[in-house]
Amino acid sequence: MTIARTICLGFLAVISVGTLLLLLPISTSSGDWNSPLVAIFTATSAVCVTGLIVVDTGSHFSTLGQCFILLLIQIGGLGYMTTSTFLLLVLRRKFDLRQKLAIQESFDRPFLQGSQHLIRSIIITTFFFELTGLLIILKPFQEDYGFLKGLWIAFFHSISAWNNAGFSLFADSLMGYQHSIAINIGVPLLIIFGGIGYQVILELQYWIKSKLSGQRVLSIFSLNTKVVVRVTAFLLISGTIGFFTTEFLNLNTLGPLTLKDKLLAAWFQSVTTRTAGFNSVDFGSMSDTALFITIAFMFIGASPSGTGGGLKTTTLGILINCTRSTLRGHEQVIMHSRKIPTSLIYKAIAVVLGSATMVVSVTTLLSITEAGKFDFIHLLFEVVSAFATVGLSTGITADLSEISQIILIFTMYTGRIGILVFMAAIFGDPRPTSLQYPEENLLVG
Amino acid sequence: MTIARTICLGFLAVISVGTLLLLLPISTSSGDWNSPLVAIFTATSAVCVTGLIVVDTGSHFSTLGQCFILLLIQIGGLGYMTTSTFLLLVLRRKFDLRQKLAIQESFDRPFLQGSQHLIRSIIITTFFFELTGLLIILKPFQEDYGFLKGLWIAFFHSISAWNNAGFSLFADSLMGYQHSIAINIGVPLLIIFGGIGYQVILELQYWIKSKLSGQRVLSIFSLNTKVVVRVTAFLLISGTIGFFTTEFLNLNTLGPLTLKDKLLAAWFQSVTTRTAGFNSVDFGSMSDTALFITIAFMFIGASPSGTGGGLKTTTLGILINCTRSTLRGHEQVIMHSRKIPTSLIYKAIAVVLGSATMVVSVTTLLSITEAGKFDFIHLLFEVVSAFATVGLSTGITADLSEISQIILIFTMYTGRIGILVFMAAIFGDPRPTSLQYPEENLLVG
Numbered sequence A, B: 001m002t003i004a005r006t007i008c009l010g011f012l013a014v015i016s017v018g019t020l021l022l023l024l025p026i027s028t029s030s031g032d033w034n035s036p037l038v039a040i041f042t043a044t045s046a047v048c049v050t051g052l053i054v055v056d057t058g059s060h061f062s063t064l065g066q067c068f069i070l071l072l073i074q075i076g077g078l079g080y081m082t083t084s085t086f087l088l089l090v091l092r093r094k095f096d097l098r099q100k101l102a103i104q105e106s107f108d109r110p111f112l113q114g115s116q117h118l119i120r121s122i123i124i125t126t127f128f129f130e131l132t133g134l135l136i137i138l139k140p141f142q143e144d145y146g147f148l149k150g151l152w153i154a155f156f157h158s159i160s161a162w163n164n165a166g167f168s169l170f171a172d173s174l175m176g177y178q179h180s181i182a183i184n185i186g187v188p189l190l191i192i193f194g195g196i197g198y199q200v201i202l203e204l205q206y207w208i209k210s211k212l213s214g215q216r217v218l219s220i221f222s223l224n225t226k227v228v229v230r231v232t233a234f235l236l237i238s239g240t241i242g243f244f245t246t247e248f249l250n251l252n253t254l255g256p257l258t259l260k261d262k263l264l265a266a267w268f269q270s271v272t273t274r275t276a277g278f279n280s281v282d283f284g285s286m287s288d289t290a291l292f293i294t295i296a297f298m299f300i301g302a303s304p305s306g307t308g309g310g311l312k313t314t315t316l317g318i319l320i321n322c323t324r325s326t327l328r329g330h331e332q333v334i335m336h337s338r339k340i341p342t343s344l345i346y347k348a349i350a351v352v353l354g355s356a357t358m359v360v361s362v363t364t365l366l367s368i369t370e371a372g373k374f375d376f377i378h379l380l381f382e383v384v385s386a387f388a389t390v391g392l393s394t395g396i397t398a399d400l401s402e403i404s405q406i407i408l409i410f411t412m413y414t415g416r417i418g419i420l421v422f423m424a425a426i427f428g429d430p431r432p433t434s435l436q437y438p439e440e441n442l443l444v445g
């Protein structure tokens, strides 16, 4: 079996177990058996760290059910590969070569040799950030809900934010904490570092360690880190400006807020939109302009090997630099004084074409199954949100027909395992060829 | 001045002259001076062979005004470069090297050496097809409007169809001829050959000549022709099926028609959608599904060096084959046993990124200037239609605010000169570099 198919089946297995757990009467607050569609939708949404919901997490599920959801989020966020590797580590079994390859494929990092060290480092990083985040966001929740309940809420939202899952215990997500500085710092911090990718964090760790130990540090940042940090910073800033300007006067969203709160809310949405999926303003009341900008940002998505989805920041970086090379008449694509391998550029094209095809097909299907029941842009919003595992919604998820919800489940799944892995599992047929063909031009554009 | 800037200014010059002509009282049926915005919108739409209109061409303009529009369409269709070359030819002036280069750039065909022969061949081909088309579509118009008026209508629609302009003398485009076999054959024939590109037609001509003269013909079709013909055939068939199935039951479009007429109308829309812009059914009554499929087809567009716009069939072909290569683990992109140069793949990426950026930006702008006045999908439809120089509309063009209409004029212009040429004119800065950089991987997808 190919690695791509292993990944597909691994996610499927975790989703199946999650569905069974959420079906049980102990998982619901009413004590009844859960509806199968609700169980499978919620389990998929949790494992795929999407955050779209058809029932209110806080009231529909029992505390145990909420624990199951958290567990699925953590497993999904760390990834099937990491988690299974972790289990193997704990059991102190030796890796065979095949597993080593699979892990490296999953992280796309041929330069990292010690897989065991890597996995341990990921787990420690995760716990470190989740704990730090919990401490930052603890106070406002304890003020409103007391010590124990507040701790549980902070614990839930910290894990949900780090894994960019977007699940919340509140029916209105984090709209009640629009004004809270702690929430507007802690949650974005978790989201950004969770979505930026482990490689970037590891390199930052190494850099900070070297600095602290007084060593003279050479440039140790990889091309990946440089591109990710730049594109992410650019998107965060332009997203904040975009939300702030388009919704400034909208009385249902930013309009009634003070200038400080307007900026906080715009910043929060800019961070959360590209993959996390919390919201501190009501997307159902947003203008078409803001919805469309949100769709574009969701589609671009997070950074690779983090917990987010979408095209990825690096893909966008490659596309932009390809375009620049073409306009300048260069033969090579150069980023930060490094040549980008052509195979990587083909990969970027595959991601773009696959993602666009998927979004267009699913949106077409939903426009048929919902036949005029909802505004088109709300359907497009829902589809891109599911595919990029963002989880924002204009509030229509629960009102969609059953067939549409099943289509969304499939969309979240392909979005999380990644369109490349999905296409490789179906169409992949690696037959390396040594045939040489003559080159010929054709007309483009 | 770079070639890209020459092309930009050339189109601007023709549009300016056209605007002045259409401003004159002799151009309007009322005999009054035309409104400046109507004149510039119509002139741009004609020169850019788009076909979006803010006034009814048949009733607002005098016959002389309609002649001006036809002239602008013909100039726009043949292209600024071809036309100016033709004028030079007529004047029997020698080409200098600079002009020769400009012409070859405009056709992107370095293999063609004799520019004069090429231009003559293009003109003859154009007249041949326009005359043939006129004869095919003549009868139904003469039956309804008498000999002379019918001839004029057929003449107008033949030129408009060959140049994929989509201008019609009827307020409801060709909806009145939904059932006519002659129209459903003649107009699509003109559109397909007008949009397929001169290179393909020249190669077909050569092939037919060789066949007729009894010569044994070697494979003379270029990679470009093979790709264009295949992708075009695929799009025509899938478009027909798409319209037929999605609108089968829609009482305002295909629903009331007989099976034969349903098929005719679906076929007609499939042909006209990717760039021509006539319609034989009412797009204002179409389902969101059909509108969305139409938007996708418009965005893909016609074939290069023809009279159409959009991403182009070859770009789509390259993207699909890149994806296939990635999934199969190949190092090269092979189409029809030919290797695609990497520079061409970069060019395809530039076209896709540029087009997507343009469509998203303009749609965002229009959603601000129209602020909730129209359904979002109708605005998106209008923008893609303008950018891909299609000219289909759900009927909102004339109701848009003046600022939106000005934005659309700009969109039609960039769409027609081509996003690559436009970007090259603005950002282009060909500084060939001989620096070599080390290769480095980064994470994608």
Ligand SMILES: [K+]
Pocket: A049, A050, A051, A164, A165, A166, A275, A276, A277, A389, A390, A391
């Ligand atoms: K999410």
Ligand SMILES: [K+]
Pocket: B049, B050, B051, B164, B165, B166, B275, B276, B277, B389, B390, B391
């Ligand atoms: K057109």
